[in-house]
Amino acid sequence: MILKSLVVNLQRALHLVWHSSPRWTVVSLGLLLFQGFLPLGQLYLMKQLIDTLTLGVKSGFDASTWQTALIWIGGVGVLTLASDTCNALNNLTQTIQTQAISDRVHSLLHHKSIEVDLQFYENTDYYNTLHRAQEQAPYRPQMVLYSLLQVGQSSLSLLGILVLLTGLHWLVPLVLLLAILPGVAIRFKYTGKAYLRISSWTESERQADYLHTLVTTEPYAKEIRLFALGSLFHQWFQGLRTKIRQEKVHLATQQSAIDLITNGSATLAVCIASGITAYQMIQGAVTLGGFVMYYQAFQRGQGFLRDLLSNSIGLYENSLFLQDFYQFLDIQPLIVAPVAPKPLPAVWQQGICLENVSFNYAHSQRSVLKNINLKINAGEVIAIVGANGAGKTTLIKLLCRLYDPTEGTISIDGVDLRHYAPTDIQRQISVLFQDYIQYQLTVQENIWLGNIEAPPSTEAIWDAARAAGADPTIERLPQGLDTRLGNWFEQGEELSIGQWQKIALARAFMRDAQLVILDEPTSALDPQAEAEVFDRFRQLVRGRTAIVISHRLSTIKMVDRILVLSNGELVECGSHDRLMEQNGLYARLFNTQAQHYQV
Numbered sequence: 238m239i240l241k242s243l244v245v246n247l248q249r250a251l252h253l254v255w256h257s258s259p260r261w262t263v264v265s266l267g268l269l270l271f272q273g274f275l276p277l278g279q280l281y282l283m284k285q286l287i288d289t290l291t292l293g294v295k296s297g298f299d300a301s302t303w304q305t306a307l308i309w310i311g312g313v314g315v316l317t318l319a320s321d322t323c324n325a326l327n328n329l330t331q332t333i334q335t336q337a338i339s340d341r342v343h344s345l346l347h348h349k350s351i352e353v354d355l356q357f358y359e360n361t362d363y364y365n366t367l368h369r370a371q372e373q374a375p376y377r378p379q380m381v382l383y384s385l386l387q388v389g390q391s392s393l394s395l396l397g398i399l400v401l402l403t404g405l406h407w408l409v410p411l412v413l414l415l416a417i418l419p420g421v422a423i424r425f426k427y428t429g430k431a432y433l434r435i436s437s438w439t440e441s442e443r444q445a446d447y448l449h450t451l452v453t454t455e456p457y458a459k460e461i462r463l464f465a466l467g468s469l470f471h472q473w474f475q476g477l478r479t480k481i482r483q484e485k486v487h488l489a490t491q492q493s494a495i496d497l498i499t500n501g502s503a504t505l506a507v508c509i510a511s512g513i514t515a516y517q518m519i520q521g522a523v524t525l526g527g528f529v530m531y532y533q534a535f536q537r538g539q540g541f542l543r544d545l546l547s548n549s550i551g552l553y554e555n556s557l558f559l560q561d562f563y564q565f566l567d568i569q570p571l572i573v574a575p576v577a578p579k580p581l582p583a584v585w586q587q588g589i590c591l592e593n594v595s596f597n598y599a600h601s602q603r604s605v606l607k608n609i610n611l612k613i614n615a616g617e618v619i620a621i622v623g624a625n626g627a628g629k630t631t632l633i634k635l636l637c638r639l640y641d642p643t644e645g646t647i648s649i650d651g652v653d654l655r656h657y658a659p660t661d662i663q664r665q666i667s668v669l670f671q672d673y674i675q676y677q678l679t680v681q682e683n684i685w686l687g688n689i690e691a692p693p694s695t696e697a698i699w700d701a702a703r704a705a706g707a708d709p710t711i712e713r714l715p716q717g718l719d720t721r722l723g724n725w726f727e728q729g730e731e732l733s734i735g736q737w738q739k740i741a742l743a744r745a746f747m748r749d750a751q752l753v754i755l756d757e758p759t760s761a762l763d764p765q766a767e768a769e770v771f772d773r774f775r776q777l778v779r780g781r782t783a784i785v786i787s788h789r790l791s792t793i794k795m796v797d798r799i800l801v802l803s804n805g806e807l808v809e810c811g812s813h814d815r816l817m818e819q820n821g822l823y824a825r826l827f828n829t830q831a832q833h834y835q836v
């Protein structure tokens with residue numbers, strides 16, 4: 238089982254490496270083969286050189302011996318130069334591959350993050366997996382390739398050396414091989430345990446990252462200063478980091494002890510092999526050149542064994558850490574287009590219908606929406622009101638098909654939303670959420686993002702800006718539409734919250750959608766601006782279906798129908814006048830607000 242997942246993970250890692258930079262992967266492989274045989278050639282040339290010199294010493298100087306010695310010296314030099322060149326090329330190849338792989342990993346992570354359902358973002362496991370994937374994936378695949386190449390290279394070199402050593406005594410290569418077995422077993426076991434330990438810190442690491450963000454970024458700076466929270470958060474951060482550091486030190490200590498055992502056993506094997514060579518030499522079976530060659534062969538053999546061992550463990554370790562990355566990539570979105578999606582009508586005739594719709598968020602047993610039955614006619618303008626947490630935004634999220642109802646159905650023109658492609662539905666909806674985004678981009682981009690399928694026409698952008706009442710704000714900016722907003726980047730202009738909201742509202746007006754949804758669109762606007770937006774609202778959404786959520790009841794009197802939600806239930810529904818006559822929850826809320834305005 239472990240072996241199977243190891244093989245699968247390695248295959249996927251190699252696939253990733255190959256697709257990130259095929260040419261450089263080929264270069265790496267070529268270098269591997271070449272470098273694998275280099276040590277053997279170097280040893281052979283060294284032996285020939287020493288034997289030639291020994292002969293020269295014995296027989297006195299002669300020109301041909303000198304020439305031969307020069308040839309061997311030249312050969313050693315050429316191979317050493319080749320080895321240096323390979324090392325330099327290896328470094329270059331690795332740098333290029335690392336960059337290419339890192340870019341590809343980010344692109345895969347981004348694609349998956351965009352593809353997954355919203356509900357994954359509400360899940361701690363998702364963030365833990367994403368955190369580990371982000372931490373490990375940019376460099377692990379490259380390490381897999383590197384470890385694999387090193388394993389290949391060390392094996393080739395070791396094989397050559399073992400063949401060479403067989404010439405000395407058949408026991409020697411056997412001793413060398415047996416010596417690594419205990420180390421391999423211990424390291425494999427330890428690596429699996431270490432992975433589990435490291436994975437268990439993820440939550441703490443994320444908490445520490447969160448505290449770091451609180452202390453170092455602008456959105457939190459005001460409150461952190463005014464409530465003097467900086468030192469407290471720093472202390473909490475330190476506490477978490479200290480715990481993680483202690484764990485890391487503990488792991489590193491264990492790792493060093495294990496390294497000592499494995500390297501010790503390899504050194505013992507080399508000592509035994511050296512003893513055998515010395516014995517052979519005293520018996521005259523090995524020349525001086527031969528002794529030097531074998532001695533160096535042991536030393537290098539020991540190095541190759543160490544490399545082989547550490548890289549084999551490295552492969553296993555990398556495959557374990559890549560599991561998280563693959564686990565993340567394997568997440569399957571639940572809200573997907575059906576095999577043969579129905580075409581969404583370009584102009585809705587019947588509108589939206591909710592039948593017995595109930596909903597609870599994943600990981601929560603609580604029903605946020607309870608048995609909602611509702612028909613919203615095409616072209617109707619609806620307002621949803623209700624206390625905080627009543628379920629208003631959740632209802633909107635269901636209409637946008639960011640979630641599917643737990644029970645019941647939602648349909649557009651008589652067809653269940655699940656039979657349309659989600660992208661088709663979302664293309665026909667223009668929505669401004671309460672927690673809209675303040676893009677640190679130019680004004681033009683901020684507004685154009687509401688409809689990127691159309692070219693960024695200045696005229697359309699100004700129209701949207703005027704509709705949202707954002708035009709005076711833009712006119713006052715130094716570069717007008719080209720002004721960058723926010724202060725994260727150079728020459729950015731920060732706006733007030735209300736001004737940001739107007740820009741976001743303009744973005745929502747960019748799209749010529751069938752359904753316009755505004756979730757508290759004017760919560761930060763001054764009364765004048767709010768009144769203007771609502772005065773124009775009917776004209777803006779002309780011929781389209783519109784839903785507006787607002788806590789300021791006086792502003793939504795003009796809608797066709799008002800829905801009142803209470804604890805996830807639709808408790809009242811009708812025009813302002815009718816609901817006032819009914820004298821129920823809506824009338825109570827309205828009168829309470831109205832009282833505050835009376836002097």
Ligand SMILES: Nc1ncnc2c1ncn2[C@@H]1O[C@H](COP(=O)(O)OP(=O)(O)OP(=O)(O)O)[C@@H](O)[C@H]1O
Nearest residue numbers: 359598601605623624625626627628629630631632
């Ligand atoms: N992502 C979520 N995961 C779990 N529960 C959620 C999530 N979002 C909202 N809830 C819960 O669902 C309930 C309804 O939330 P919702 O945002 O729909 O209320 P709302 O009526 O829009 O409130 P408000 O007026 O404060 O914006 C709340 O009790 C909230 O705790």
